[in-house]
Amino acid sequence: MINEDNLPNAIVETVRRLQDKGFNHGNSGNVSRRVSGGMLITPTGANSSNLAPDRLVHVDANGTVLGEGIPSSEWHMHAAILNACPAANAVIHTHADACVALACLHKPLPSFHYMVATFGGTDVRCARYATFGTVDLGASAVEALKDRTACLLANHGMIAIGKTLEAAFQTTVKLETLARQYLMALQGGAPVLLPEEEMARVGKRYGNYGTGLLPG
Numbered sequence: 427m428i429n430e431d432n433l434p435n436a437i438v439e440t441v442r443r444l445q446d447k448g449f450n451h452g453n454s455g456n457v458s459r460r461v462s463g464g465m466l467i468t469p470t471g472a473n474s475s476n477l478a479p480d481r482l483v484h485v486d487a488n489g490t491v492l493g494e495g496i497p498s499s500e501w502h503m504h505a506a507i508l509n510a511c512p513a514a515n516a517v518i519h520t521h522a523d524a525c526v527a528l529a530c531l532h533k534p535l536p537s538f539h540y541m542v543a544t545f546g547g548t549d550v551r552c553a554r555y556a557t558f559g560t561v562d563l564g565a566s567a568v569e570a571l572k573d574r575t576a577c578l579l580a581n582h583g584m585i586a587i588g589k590t591l592e593a594a595f596q597t598t599v600k601l602e603t604l605a606r607q608y609l610m611a612l613q614g615g616a617p618v619l620l621p622e623e624e625m626a627r628v629g630k631r632y633g634n635y636g637t638g639l640l641p642g
Contacts, residue, residue, distance in 0.1 A: 428592040433459055433466060434479030440518070440591050445474040449522040449602060455583070456498035459591060460508050460515040463487060467504055470496045499559035506564030507571065507587060514587040516594040524606035525584035528552070532580050538608050538617040541600065543629040546574045548622055550601060555580035576601045 428443075430436045440457050444450050450473070458467040464486035468477065483495035489505060491497060498504070504517045528535060535542060535550035542549060553570035556563035567585055570577035575597050576586045584601055588594030611617040620628075 428590070428595065430459075430590060430592075432479075433461065434482050436591050437466060437468065437482055438477050438479055440595055441468060441472065441477055442474040443595060444518070444520055444598070447522075447599065447602075449520040449598065451521070454521040456500050456504070456519050457591070458498075458501075458504040458508070458517045464492070465504060465508055467497045467501055470498055472498070500563070502559065502561050503564040503567050503585075506561070506568050507585065510568040511571065511587055513589065514594075516588045516591045518586045518588075518591075518594045518598050519579075519583060520598060520602075521583040522598070522602040522605075524602055524609055525578055526582070527609060528605050529578040529583060530581050534578070535601070535605055535608055536617075537620040537622075537625050538611060539604060540620060540625070540628045541604060543625045544600065544632055545576050545597070547629070548625045550574065550576050550578060552578040552580055555582075558582065578605075 428436050428439055437457050437459055444455060453471045453473050456468045458465045464484060466482045466484055469481050469483050481495060483497040484492040485497050485501055486492055500519055507517050508514060529552055532552055534552050537548050551570040551574065553566040556566045567577060567579065571587065576584065578584050586594045586597040586601060588597055
């Protein structure tokens with residue numbers, strides 16, 4: 427469990443846990459957390475071996491860096507998501523293998539398993555392709571995240587959001603697990619998808635169907 431009493435330490439711990447899971451390699455991926463007037467985000471070139479709390483970058487709502495440091499090249503995307511999803515406080519972006527593989531097919535994660543409903547709907551969308559580090563990628567991610575807690579990024583990776591860093595982390599783990607299981611199922615043929623009405627029932631049992639944000 428990630429303790430957010432000290433947010434800089436919590437972000438560093440999140441980065442470490444993502445890398446330990448094998449979801450990011452080298453300097454791929456980034457993490458942000460909403461703070462008053464903006465966000466704290468991992469710096470460009472960050473990984474678990476070189477990141478420290480004092481290297482995190484404070485960016486205001488207009489994209490202005492407050493203090494020192496160079497934010498991740500994906501800061502536009504993080505800012506766009508936090509602006510569009512006021513209930514979300516944390517954003518995690520990874521290049522986790524199964525999510526990347528599915529995103530490179532430009533395919534959503536469909537209702538092959540009832541747990542897909544935990545992301546807020548009948549599928550996890552794949553956002554249209556946009557160049558990394560651009561405003562357009564942020565707009566694409568926001569479109570795909572409508573009423574969802576996660577999305578895939580075409581030819582790129584995935585995004586998970588949450589009320590807390592822990593919630594976003596757990597959503598990341600769940601999405602990568604289900605993406606891997608879906609790709610395994612495809613090897614045996616066409617998975618049987620659950621109908622929309624069943625996904626709605628499951629979502630209601632989870633208490634989050636259509637809300638776009640899981641309880642943190």
